[in-house]
Amino acid sequence: MRRLSRRILVGLMLAAPLSPTAAQTAFENDAAVLQVVDPFIELHTAPGRGYPVFHVIEKGEQVELIKRKTNWYKVRSSDGQEGWTKATQLGRTLQPTGLPADLPEVSHGEYLESSWRVGFTAGLFEESTSFSLTVGYRPLTWIGAEVEAGKIYNRSVTSDYYSANLIFEPMHQWDVTPYLLTGISRFSFDARQKVLLSDLGDADGVNVGGGLSYYVGRNFLIRAEYRVYSVSSNSESTGLSEWKIGLNTFF
Known part of the structure; x- marks a missing residue:
């Protein structure tokens, strides 16, 4: 039968x-x-x-x-x-x-069931251009972890930064998904990067932010994000901000 x-x-x-x-x-x-x-x-x-x-x-x-x-x-x-x-x-x-x-x-439902995703972003870190690569893992549909490596460019000067973040997506059932983000960062500012921080080389920071993910079909989604960093070194603390947008693929 x-x-x-x-x-x-x-x-x-x-x-x-x-x-x-x-x-x-x-x-x-x-x-x-x-x-x-x-x-x-x-x-x-x-x-x-x-x-x-x-x-x-x-x-x-x-x-x-x-x-x-x-x-x-x-x-x-x-x-x-x-x-x-x-x-x-x-x-x-x-x-x-x-x-x-x-x-x-492939549908938005497959995105929610997928554990891994990688992506590329570009944006503005204060007045400087920034680029980053990300790798994320999501054990549950509403929370995930992500590591990031990026570069900041200004006037032919390059600085590096690295972040480890937690991403919260409480309303993940929507095609346009809002999310919150918090994490820790490590910066290696070039000595000439005066536009960001003066007299500061390596520095640690914490960040909070939020953004929107938009599922565009197949294995891709677009992310738009805003972050605020609190960067400190040698008892000096400075607030910095970053806008970015990128493309992620999930599997």
Whole structure:
């Protein structure tokens, strides 16, 4: 009976293409069985190009969709092998009875379920141009941790800074997601960077800020952020601010 219900499900998918949300719900509730029509698809040990290929499913074989993580699908071959294949390859090569399979797209929900993200930002640190790279991990949908390495440029002078931050996203269900941020920072100001601080080399600081994340589709979101730093060294404390905007990808 279960096998029959699966075949009926696939027939319904072919007869009327489902919306991304409906298609996702369909194969999560009762996994779809599809047929490979390209020469082969490759199975990776985990969802990512860097993971090795351990098995190949050849033309004419059937595969069962198990689950999805961003733009990767976990599938099971007819001989019981389970692995991950990229969504673009799956959509191109799996066509039951000759018609394209209607696979759901990555959505804001996948962003909320993703643990890791990396990004690049650019902005203004006081009167100077700033750039940074970030790597973040989110154990829960509403809180995450992030490390950052950046550079501040002014009049051919470069200064470095590093931060470790906590990010709070209490209203994460919205496509435009507000968040709060707090963290600690380490600065290495060039001696000529008078526009920021005078007579100050290495310095520690704390920061607080907030911003907005906007999910733009696939594995990307845009972040716009404002921070205030309190930087201290040798009993001297100075307040600094930074505006920035950047692009993040999640997986």
